[in-house]
Amino acid sequence: MPPSRPPFEAIKDDPDDLVFVEEAAPAAALLAADQPQPQPQPVWRVLIVDDDADVHTTTTFALGNLEMQSRPLEFLHAYSAAEARALLAREADIAVILLDVVMEEDDAGLKLARHIRETLKLADVRIILRTGQPGYAPEIEAIRDFDINDYKTKSELTRIKLYTTVTAAVRSYEQIRAIGNSRSGLDRVVRAGVALMALQGVAAFGAGVLGQVGHIIGRDADGVLCVHHPFDLDAAGASSPRPHLPRLPRLQVVAGAGAFGPLAGSALSDAARAGGPASAALAAIDGALAAGTNVFTDHGATLVFHGKGGRQFAAHIPLAAPLGDLEQRLLEVFGGTVAVGLENVELLSHLHTAAFYDQLSKLPNRTRLVEILDATLDSPARASAILSLVDLDHFAETNDALGHQFGDLLLAAVAYRLQHCGGLDLTVARIGGDIFSVLGDASVVNPAHILALFATPFSIDGQDVRVSATMGLVRLIEHDGSGADALKDADIALKRAKVQQRAGHFYFSRSMGVEIRERVRLMHALRTGFAAGQLFVAYQPQVDLVSRRPVGAEALLRWRTDDGTLVSPAVFIPIAEYSGLIIEIGEFVLRSACHELVRLRAAGHLDFTMSVNVSQVQFRHPLFLQMLRTALAETAVPPQFVELEITESMAMEEPQLLIAMLAEIKRTGVTIAIDDFGTGFSSLSYLQRLQIDRLKIDRAFVTEITHSARGSSIAEMVIQLGRNLGLTVVAEGVEDERQAHILQLLGCPMGQGFLFARPMPPAELQQWLRENTPA
Template sequence: MGDGGTVIGHWLHRLVAPPVLFTGIALLFLAVIWGTTLNLVAREHASAERTAAALAADVANTYEAQVVRALREIDTTLKMIRYNLGDAPAQEVLDELRHQELLPPELLFTASVTDARGDVIASTHPASEANQNYFPLARKEDDMVVGQTQRSEGGAERQLSFGRRIESAAGQVEGIVVVSVDAGYFVSGYDSGVLGDQGVLGLVGTDGVFRIRRTGDEVSTGGIIDYDSLVASNDIDNAPATVRHNTWDGIRRYTIARKLYDFPLAIVVGLSEAERLAPVARKERTYFWRAGTASALLIAVMALLGRLSWQLHKARARVLEERVAHAREVEYLAYHDNLTGLPNRALFSRLLSQGMQYARRYEKRMALLFLDLDRFKVINDSLGHDAGDELLQEMGRRLCEATRESDVVARLGGDEFVIILPEIIEGTQVAPVAEKVLAAVGRPFMLAGQEFRVTVSIGIALFPEDGEDEQTLTKNADIAMYHAKEEGKNNFQFYSEKLNTDSLERLTLESSMRRALVNQEFRLFYQSKQDMITGRITGMEALLRWQHPDLGLIPPMQFIPLAEENSLIVPIGRWVLHTACRQNVAWQKEGFPALSMAVNLSMRQFLDEHLIKDIKDALQETGMAPELLELEITESMIMHDMQRTIGILHELKKMGVRIAIDDFGTGYSSLSKLKEFPLDTIKIDSSFIGDIARCAEDRSLTEAIIELGKSLSLIVVAEGVESEEQVDYLRAHSCDQFQGFYINKPMPAAEFAAAVRKQRRGEANSGSSPGQPDSH
C-alpha cells in the first residue's frame, strides 16, 4: 500500500510539474481552437461549393435559353427563305424579304443562297462568299447544319454559318440557304461579375470542335474536346455543375455542357473554381490567421512560463554544440585549403599514403598528376591578388568537374594542384584524364571584367614503378611537370629516369645562377645594326651570355627561361641595363659616334614595379643620353594588358627613351591596336627573313610589315640577315636598317669596338663599299 501510494505520488508530482502541466493545458486549448476552426472552415467551404454549383446551373439555363432562341430565329429564317424561293430569282426573294423586314438585322446577319456547286448566287451582303467547310454535309442532311468558324475577309470577325439544302421537286439538291453571323454574337451578352476573368461560355459542335468560346474578355474559336465525355456527364436536366479539369486551357471549373436537342450544337458553361471559392478562401485565411494568432499567444505564454526551467538545459546544450562545431571547424581547416575548399597538403599526404597502402595490399596501380598553372604570377601581378584568388577557386572547380568522384583533387599551395587517380589498370588510362583536364582549364576565364585563357603543365608519375613511397612519387611527378613546361607548357609528360637526370642538371644550373651575379660570370655581347643604304653602324644590341666556370659559355636560351621562373631575371636585367649604358658612354669617350644601345626587356622585367626607377638610375649613374637607349619589348608583352602597357610606355617616352618592338610579326597585333602605342622602331622577326628568297608568303609578310612601319613613321629593322641576296631585297623594299651574321655576329665589347674602328677607317680611306660584310 505504501509502495503504491509512493508510485501514485511520484506520477502526480510529474503531472503537476510546470513543463508537463503547462504543456497539457496548452495542448487542450490548441485542440479546442483548431477543432473549432477546421469545422467552421469545412462548413464555409461546403456552402461555397454548393453556391458555385447552383450559380453555374443558373447561368447555363439562361445561356441555353438565349442560344436556343437565337438558333430558332436563324432556322426560321432559313426555312422561310427556302420556302419563298420557288421559281423566283434568289436575289429578288432576299430583297423582298428584306423589304418586308422578315430577315434578321443586316448589321449582324448575312443571308445568302448558293447553287448546287456552292457558289453564292444571292446575298444580303454584296461581298459575301460561301463558307464551304460544311457544304458537303449540307447536301446530305435535311436538318440545319452548322459550319466551322472562319475569319471574314478583313480578319476582324469570326463568321459562323448555318445552312439548309434546297431540293427540286424531283428531290435533287439545287443549292443551300445560308445565314452567317459573327460567332461572337453567341457569347457577347454575359455578366462579367458572374463569369469572372476565367469563366467560360461556348458553343461546341457534335464533332467536338468549339465554334466560339469566351474566357473573360478573350474570344477564341477552334479547339477540340471529347464531346461525348463532356456532354454525357450533364444528361440530367437542372443537374448542378461538377468541378472538371477543362482540357482546353487546364483550368478547373464548375462546368455544365448541354446538348441542344433541336440543333447539332451544345452549350458549355464554366465558372472558375479558384474565382468562385476566392471569397471563402479569404475568409478561411482569416479563420486560420485568428486561430494561428491565438495559438501563437498560447505558445508564447507556455514558452514564457517554461523559460526558466529550460534555460539551463539550453545553455548546456549550446556550449556542447559550440565545442563540437569548433572541433569540426578546426579539423576542417587543418586538412582543407581555405581558398578553394580542396584537401590541403596535409590531407593529400594522408590520402596518398592510404591509397598507396591499398594499392600495395591488393596489387593495384595508381597515378599522381602534379599540376602547375603557366604564367600565373604574371596574372597575379598584373590584375592583383583578388583576381588571382578568383582564378585559383575556378581552377579548383574545373579540376573537380574534369575528374571522377573517386579521384582526389588537392591544392598544395600557390598555383600547384595534384590529382590522385586510384585503381588504374594501365598507364594509358591516365592520358585521357590529363587531356580532359587540359581542355577544362583551357576554357576562357573572366577576371576583372576581361576574358583570359590560362594553361596548365602536368607531370604524371605512376605507382609503384615511379616511386614506392609518398615523397619519391610526388618528387617524380613534380620533375615530370617541369619537363612539361620545358616542352612548351600546356601539355602533360610522364616521368622517366632521364627526366630525373635533367632535373638534377636544372637544379645545379639554378643554384649556380644565384651565384653568377655575385661572381661576375655574366657577359654582354654586342651585335651591330647598320643602315641599309650607307652601311654605317647606327647602333648595337646588347645580348646576354653566361660564362660558367665549369660549363663554359652558356647560350641565353638555356638559362633565361629558368631565370624568368625563379625571378632572377629582374636583378640580371638591372645589371644588363647598367652595364650596357656604361659601355656605351665609355665608347663615346673614346671618340665613337653617338650610337644607340638596344636592351631587351623580359615580361617579368616589364611588369616589375621598379622598372621606371631602374632605368632612371642607370641613365643617371652612367651619364648616358636617354635618346641613345632603346628598350626592346615583344608584341605579346604589349598586348597582355594594354592599359598598363600604354602607361608604362608613356612614362618611358617622357624620359626620352626609345621603344622598339622585337620579333614583330609573331604576336598578331593589329594596326588599330599598334597605333595606340608610342613606338619608335619595329624589328622584323628573323623567321620571315631566313627564307625570303624562296618563300612568297614570307616576302608578302615582310613587305607588309615594312609598309606598316612606314605608315606609322617608324624605323624598320630586319633581324637575322645572313646573305647579300636578303640585303638587296630589303634595300629594294625600303627597309631602314638590318642586323645579322651578314655583317657580324654578336661579339664581346673589345671585338665589337675593333670592328667599329675598322669600319670607320675603311670609310675614311674609302677603301670598302658600305654594307659589305665585315671580317668578323
C-alpha cells in the first residue's frame, strides 16, 4: 500500500520542490491488477484552459500527485475557449477552472468566464485567471462581475503558490457545495460581496463589512473593524517617523457600528483603557491576529482578513448566542470575499492618492486643488475666499547646497506649518516644486498672516534654516472662470510679485489677465506669422549731414499681418524676446541684411555700412557667436561693412562679460555701435574698454534739440564724447532741416530719420540710392 500523501505543512517551507507520492513499482502494479477493483475515489475535477501545451504539462506535473481536502485531483484539458465551451457543456462537477486570459483573442478568457457564469449558470465552479501578458490584466469590474476566485500572472505562480491558490479555490468550492442546501445563505453572501465591491474607500468598505456580516447571520450589525499596522508609522506613511508628524497607532479603528460607532478613526488601545466593549474587542482581535485565523466563541466572532504589505484587518462582532456551523461557514466564505475586496479598495485608494495627492507632503496636488477650487467657486464661500500661491525664495540654492534630502525635509516642514496656520477650513496644497497653495477665508489667507509664518526659522536636522516666501493672490469673488483659470491667475500674480520684490506679494487684477492673454495671443500669432513669411526687413538710410551722401542703412524688422496691418516693433519685439523666438528671427534679420548688402555692393555701393540690431536675448545665447560667423561666411559679405547695434543698458548690465564677448565679435571683423546712447547710465571707464566703433544719439534728444537747451546740451555732450574717444556718431530721428542744421553745427557727422528717408523694402532702397547717390 502506498504511503500516505504528505500534508501541505510538510512541504510549504520549500519554495522550489514539492514532495510527491511514491509511485508503485511496475510488478506491484501487475499484482494489484489481479485484486478486486475498489470503488472510485472522490476527486476534485480541475479544468485547465490554455492554448500553451507546456502550461498543461507543468500544471499537472506540479499538482498531479497531491491531495487536497483528502481527495486527489483529476485534470481536464481544453486548448482554446471554444474547446472549453464544448467540454463544459458535457462535463459536470468541475471544481476549479485554471483559465488563461489571452488565447485565440485578447479577451477570450474573460468571454469564457462570462459564458460560464451567465449562459451556463455555473455559480459553484471556482475560476482562477492566469495570464502571461500582464498588459491584458482584467479590470476590477470583470473580477467582480464574473466571481473570479483569484488572478495571477504565470510568472508568479511557483509550485507552492499554484498549490496554495488551487487549494484555496478547492476549499471555496467544497464550502459552497456543502452549503448548497442553504441557497438563501449563499445568496446573501454573494449579494454582500457584490454590494461591498461597489463601495469606495476603506472606511466605507469597513462599515459595509459590518453591515453585511449582520445581514448574513441575521443579527444586529454591532461590531468594530480595525486595521493592524505592523510597523511604527507616521501620518505620512514613513517607517522612520518624522518629528513634525503624529505617529499612527498599531491598531486603528476603521469602522464601528452600534456601541463601537464613536470609535471610528481612533486607536482601539486608547478606547480599551476605559474598559467596556472596546476592551473585550481589543483582547479578541489581538488573539485572532496572533493566531492568524478566525475565532468563534459563545460570546463573539472575530474575523481576520489578510491584507498586503504586512497590514491585516480584523473585525469583532459581539454575540448574544453562539453561531451555528452553517453561519460560521458562511462567514468563512464571506471572509474570502472581504479579503479580496479590501485589497481592491486599498489599491483604488492608493491610485486615488497617487492621482490627487503629493507624495512628499501628503497634501492635495494641483489636480485635487482644481477640484476644490471648482467646488468653492460654486459655493457661498466664494464671497470671502482667497486663493494664494506661496513660492519659497531661493529654494533651489538651498537644495543644491544642502542636498535633496534636506530640501525634502524643509518642504515637509513648510507644509506642516502652513497646514496649522488657519484651522480646519483652510486648504493647503503643494502644486509643484517649492510652490504651495493656501485657499481659505480672507481673514486667514492674507500676506501679513502667511508671510509671518516664515519669520521663525525651520529646524531641520538640528539646523535652523531661515526661508522667505513670495505670494500671488486671487480674490475668488472677482474671478469669473474655472478653478484651473483661478490657479493660472494666481500664478500670474506670483510672477509679478517675484519681478517686483522677493518676500513680497501681489494681488491679481483683471487688467493683468487681459495683458497676459493678449501677450499669449500675440506670441502664437507671431510664431504663425514668422512661419508664414509675414515678417520682413526694411532699411532706413543713414546720410552724411554735410554732403547728404548715403553712407549706410539700418536693418529694421517689420510685421505685416495677412489683413495688411502693420504691428509695431515696440509691441512684438518684447514678445519675441519673452518667447525665445527672437533667436530665430534675429538670425533671419542678420542673414537678410547681409544678403542685401552683397546686392548693394554688386550695384556699386562699395562704401556702405549695414547696421543690424542685436537683442539682449540673442547676445546671451551660447551659439550667437557661431551663428554670426556662419552667416558672414555663407553670405560672403565683407565683415568690416557689417555693424551690430547693442543698447546702452545691455552694455552696462554685465560690462566685464560684455568686454570679453565684444572682443570675440571684433575678431570677426564687424563693427559695434551703441544704440539709444544717453538713455542709460554708462560708466565711461567701461565704455572706453568696450572696443565699440560708433555711438547713436537717441531720437528723444534729437527731438528736444530745437525745444530746450537741455536737449541740445546732451546731444552736444554725446558728439563731443564720440570725438574724444575716436568714435563716429549717428543722430537718430532727424525729422526737419532745423534739427539737421543744429546737429551739423554741433559737429555730428551723420544722421538718420524721416527727413532723409523712411524705412523701405529692398527694391525701394536700391531706387532711392540711385536717386540720391552723387555720380
